[in-house]
Amino acid sequence: MRKFKQSSRVAAAAASLALVLGAPLAANAADMMDHFWSAKPTGTAWVTGYGECWRSTQGPNDLEPCVKPVPEEFVVRLNFEFDKYNIDNVVNDAELARLDDYISDVNATQSREQLTLVGHTDARGSDSYNDTLGLNRANAVRDYMVSKGIPASDIVSVESRGKRDMLPEFDVFSVKQRRVTIRSKVEG
Known part of the structure; x- marks a missing residue:
């Protein structure tokens, strides 16, 4: 006891x-x-x-899907091999991966983008040749983005600056000059 x-x-x-x-x-x-x-x-x-x-397995299922906010402005620089313009000739894979992530984020939102694509070249070649090469690069990136789900109507401008607008921090013949710059702004 x-x-x-x-x-x-x-x-x-x-x-x-x-x-x-x-x-x-x-x-x-x-x-x-x-x-x-x-x-x-x-x-x-x-x-x-x-x-x-x-998301909860017991919670309501009628909620809108969560989406990441798209940045107000997005800039990416895709650098190309010398005298090339196909997307397979982009030399900075990290920037291409950033573009892919951006495309996924945009496709997951309901907001519409206004995209401007500008092709650039290095200083080699004539103005006429480089203007065409820069435009081919910008068009290749446009086609890539459309193939990944970006509406063609969101791409409001595709242009070439050729060998004008060099990046002053790099040599005029540098791969960094051979680029397509993408600028994006959210509509509204």
């Missing part, structure tokens, strides 16, 4: 201690959840504290 009373006291003390320590932890856990995810003010989606989409 003495063992039973002693065990009961230990169990009661442990339960009291758990209750005293556990209550603040439960309250803190609830407070922490408010910092990790919440409803957007419009009530259209749940997002984490980092702004990422939160």
Whole structure:
């Protein structure tokens, strides 16, 4: 009997201690959840504290899909091999990957873009030849973007600057001069 009373006291003390320590932890856990995810003010989606989409298997299924915001202006410089203009001749794969990520983000939004593509060359060759080469580069990038889902109507300008508008920080014959610059602005 003495063992039973002693065990009961230990169990009661442990339960009291758990209750005293556990209550603040439960309250803190609830407070922490408010910092990790919440409803957007419009009530259209749940997002984490980092702004990422939160989907629940038990929650409502009629919410609009979460999308990443598209930057107000996006600039990418795709550099080409000498005297080449096909997308396969882009030498800076990291910029092409940035363009692919951008295209995915744009395709996931409902906003429309206004894109301007400008082809450039290095200083070799005549003005006429370089204007044509720059335009071929810009058109190749336009075709690539359209093949990835960008509406052709979003590309408002495709032009060439040839060997005009050199980047002053690079040699005039540098691969950095052989580029297509893409500028994007969100409509509205």
